Amino acid sequence: MRRLLWIPICMVALLVPAAVLASGGDGGFDGVVSSIESQYHVHATRIPLMGLVSLLSRKATHNAVDGMHVAEFENFQEPVDGEELNRMVEQKLGQGWERIIRETSHNGKDQTLIYMHPEGERMGLFVVDKSGREMDVVQLSIDPSHLKENLGHYEHRHENSGDESD
């Protein structure tokens, strides 16, 4: 019976991203990805079953990581103007997002943009990272205190295992 329950959950996880994509959202993650596609004539590879992956990551991290979106570009032919990319991403992300880190190389090969967005107790993170001919765009929502607790748990385990080996 419990197994049967997973069927509708998986269906929702698969259908929600498809519905969001179909709506052709102008801003946010999809807006950024589609503007990169049209501006640089590249095609994004989306991870199959990302909705399900997001759901599982949420479950595995006890809600610490949620709302994962990933898009990958592999065929950038031309260098990217850092100013232009930054302007485009900022415009598509909309209000509330604040850029905290920007790393850019003059030849346009490497670009990194990291934005943060306070979401109550959670924090939205948006990362655009280009290295050579590849670019990754990732969005996720994290609960920092929860995540820290989880990481602390592993740290203690690591410390304990270190003690045992001594």
Place this chain on the structure above:
Amino acid sequence: MAVCAQAQTSPLPLPPPVEKALAARASHVTEVTLGKNMLTFASKFMNGKNKDESATSRLIQGLDGIYVREYQFDKPGEYSMEETEQLRKYFETSEWSPLVREHARKSGETTDVMVKLVNGETHGMFILSAEPKELTIVLILGPIRMEDLGKLKGLGGLGALGDVEKNTGDKDKEKEKAKKGGTQ
């Protein structure tokens, strides 16, 4: 009527033409910008039970901003002395006092540390480190307790602050020693 809403970046309180000119000539630029909103938000997630974290939380909660700019150049001479001078002059007001000025003639490296003093308390710190092929600017705005400053060293580009804390601590110890010696 279209309303243009877009993501924001807290502007670095430096003369914008200098920043733009440096960025245009640098082969690699790293910018870290943490405005008041982000710092207040980040401080919420520091654990109050941990003494160190609690001190860091207190420190960053009161800050108005942390800005780091690192410009790397392909060859020496791609930024001029006038540009670094312009940056220094921007802080040569009555509020800002020079704390450290180091110049290594052989390597051509210079380090400037300036602090903003309001009623005898530190309310800002500006660090300018210039090497032939690298220029780093760190600007921290808001009330700073020197003894807590090293706690920020975990943040990108602020590793050197650990040494500032160490130096301040050493100086305090020396002062205490001298006091004890004087009373004996």
